[in-house]
Amino acid sequence: xxxxxxxxxxxxxxxxxxxxxxxxxxxxxxxxxxxxxxxxxxxxxxxxxxxxxxxxxxxxxxxxxxxxxxxxxxxxxxxxxxxxxxxxxxxxxxxxxxxxxxxxxxxxxxxxxxxxxxxxxxxxxxxxxxxxxxxxxxxxxxxxxxxxxxxxxxxxxxxxxxxxxxxxxxxxxxxxxxxxxxxxxxxxxxxxxxxxxxxxxxxxxxxxxxxxxxxxxxxxxxxxxxxxxxxxxxxxxxxxxxxxxxxxxxxxxxxxxxxxxxxxxxxxxxxxxxxxxxxxxxxxxxxxxxxxxxxxxxxxxxxxxxxxxxxxxxxxxxxxxxxxxxxxxxxxxxxxxxxxxxxxxxxxxxxxxxxxxxxxxxxxxxxxxxxxxxxxxxxxxxxxxxxxxxxxxxxxxxxxxxxxxxxxxxxxxxxxxx
Numbered sequence: 001x002x003x004x005x006x007x008x009x010x011x012x013x014x015x016x017x018x019x020x021x022x023x024x025x026x027x028x029x030x031x032x033x034x035x036x037x038x039x040x041x042x043x044x045x046x047x048x049x050x051x052x053x054x055x056x057x058x059x060x061x062x063x064x065x066x067x068x069x070x071x072x073x074x075x076x077x078x079x080x081x082x083x084x085x086x087x088x089x090x091x092x093x094x095x096x097x098x099x100x101x102x103x104x105x106x107x108x109x110x111x112x113x114x115x116x117x118x119x120x121x122x123x124x125x126x127x128x129x130x131x132x133x134x135x136x137x138x139x140x141x142x143x144x145x146x147x148x149x150x151x152x153x154x155x156x157x158x159x160x161x162x163x164x165x166x167x168x169x170x171x172x173x174x175x176x177x178x179x180x181x182x183x184x185x186x187x188x189x190x191x192x193x194x195x196x197x198x199x200x201x202x203x204x205x206x207x208x209x210x211x212x213x214x215x216x217x218x219x220x221x222x223x224x225x226x227x228x229x230x231x232x233x234x235x236x237x238x239x240x241x242x243x244x245x246x247x248x249x250x251x252x253x254x255x256x257x258x259x260x261x262x263x264x265x266x267x268x269x270x271x272x273x274x275x276x277x278x279x280x281x282x283x284x285x286x287x288x289x290x291x292x293x294x295x296x297x298x299x300x301x302x303x304x305x306x307x308x309x310x311x312x313x314x315x316x317x318x319x320x321x322x323x324x325x326x327x328x329x330x331x332x333x334x335x336x337x338x339x340x341x342x343x344x345x346x347x348x349x350x351x352x353x354x355x356x357x358x359x360x361x362x363x364x365x366x367x368x369x370x371x372x373x374x375x376x377x378x379x380x381x382x383x384x385x386x387x388x389x390x391x392x393x394x395x396x397x398x399x400x401x402x403x404x405x406x407x408x409x410x411x412x413x414x415x416x417x418x
Contacts, residue, residue, distance in 0.1 A: 019098040021249045023091045024144050028252045030090030031083065032364060035256070035278065038079035039263060039363030045072035046267050048380055076267070080260050081132065084139030084206075087256075088114050091147030099155035105180050106151055113191035114139075114146045117198070117205040134206040137260035140253060141213055142206040150187055157183040220254045220276045223350045230284055230346045234339045240329045248281070255280060262362035272360040275353045279361030279378030282371050282388070283349030287322035288314040289341055289395035290334075293403045294326075296396070300410035303403075316368045333409075337402040341395040348391050358384040 045065050049058030065072065088110060096106040118139045120131040134142070163179045198205055210217075219225040229247050236243030258274035265272050291314045294307030303326065310321035328334050352358045359381030365374040371392070375384040 019095065020148055023094040023098070023148055024253060025245075025249055026094035027087040027090035027144060027147070028256050031087050031256060032278075032366075034079050034083075034086060035259060035364035036366070038076060038260075041072060041075050041079065042263055042267050043363070043380075045069065045076060046269075080263060081136050083135075083137045083256075083260050084118070084143040085111075085114065085135045087140055088143035088147050091144055092151060095147055095151035096154075099151055099158075101151065101154050101158050102180065105184070106154055109154070109184055109187050110147055110150050112188060113150055114143060116188075116191050116195050117146065118142060120204060134204055137257045137264075138210070139206045140257050142209045144253065145205075145209055150191070153187060153190070154183060157186070161186075216250075217254060220251070220258070221274070223347060223354065226276060226350055227343050227347045231339050231343045234335075234342050237323060238329065238331075238335055238338070244284075251276070252278075259361060259364055262360060266362045272362055275350055275360055277361040278364040279374065280349070280353075281367065282317070282365070282369075282374040282378065283346050283391070284342055285345040285371065285388075285392060285395055286314055286317045287319040287328075288371070289392050290314075290326070290328075290338075290399050290403065291322050292392070292396050293399040294322075294407075297400060297404045298407040300407050300414055302410050302414070303407050315370050317371070318368070331406075333406045334402055337399045341398045344398065345391050345395055348394075349387070352384075352387055353379075358387050 045068075047058060047061040047065055049055060049061065053059065053062075089107060092107050092110045093103055096103040115135075118134040120134070122129050122131045162182055164181055165179070194205065198208065229251070233243030233247045236246060255276055255278045259277035259279065262272040262274050262277050287310065291307050291311045294303045295311060298304050298307060306322065306325035310325060313319075313321050323329065326334065328338055353360045358375075359379035361378040363378050363380070365378045369377070371388045372385040375388045376382060378384070
């Protein structure tokens with residue numbers, strides 16, 4: 001049984017380290033700064049005040065937004081409007097490094113193919129224009145597909161495909177483009193072929209990818225599915241596997257798309273459509289409640305020192321000192337409150353946002369930002385920050401009896417040792 005569980009955990013760990021997963025994570029993480037900046041720009045161009053406000057700050061803010069609407073809208077379109085395109089660059093760079101292929105060549109080829117597959121021609125009033133809609137959040141998942149698929153073909157061609165060989169006397173700067181000429185042409189033709197096939201069926205590649213991933217996207221709007229996923233991450237942590245990174249490999253792309261769509265809805269003055277968006281991750285609370293519970297009741301030297309060491313990192317969503325120092329790893333006595341606290345926190349946060357009791361996330365926040373601040377800046381709703389603090393307090397109560405019993409055991413052990 002032990003060997004079987006080790007194999008399962010080993011496979012899960014291998015999955016989290018797979019180059020495709022790392023490439024997708026890289027593409028999403030590369031966009032965090034852009035997403036945060038786009039949120040700030042959106043607030044500047046769409047002040048969070050009603051149109052009939054008499055507030056002096058609101059009136060000044062609105063006057064600034066009106067006077068600078070041109071460049072604010074340009075920056076907004078060049079960030080959120082090119083979200084998929086920019087994420088593609090992160091995916092391709094990571095895949096090129098993993099596959100040991102020429103990064104510049106891979107970026108240029110994938111960029112052209114992505115444009116071929118994602119830009120549409122629209123004819124109206126005898127004029128043909130380009131539709132760039134799928135270069136934004138709608139094209140994020142197709143960007144992952146293009147970057148991974150075509151980088152894999154480049155890797156295969158680099159190993160076994162024919163190349164144009166020039167004499168060694170020719171400088172590498174000159175010979176390199178000729179060596180990759182055949183692979184470039186083949187991949188571009190393949191990209192065009194995929195586009196022609198899609199056109200025959202009347203859809204774009206981003207639309208097809210969206211249809212394939214519809215079950216995953218639908219699950220992201222289900223509170224039970226989300227709670228189960230975060231509970232699973234705690235089970236993985238019990239076995240010493242970084243459960244958060246594994247579930248985030250699945251959820252990060254979904255949340256990245258959703259936060260941009262929420263941002264666009266806010267900018268348009270519409271109801272925010274998604275609960276699970278970048279920023280929602282702060283609802284998982286981390287190990288802060290456990291650290292607070294230890295500070296309140298623990299008398300053993302081990303837990304007192306761990307709680308003092310881990311309380312500040314826990315405030316900034318760094319959980320490892322508490323997780324490994326307590327430890328929560330392979331500790332059956334703390335598994336139930338660990339799963340229970342996380343499930344309650346995520347479930348409560350999801351329900352509060354889905355019922356619109358607190359605002360939904362539409363601005364990306366750094367993962368290390370303290371929870372109350374993260375929830376306020378992600379939602380611009382003070383009630384979200386208050387709700388976060390209440391949830392932390394309830395989670396402390398969940399941990400308290402289990403922490404107290406575990407601490408008593410450690411006190412007895414320390415006394416026996418002395």
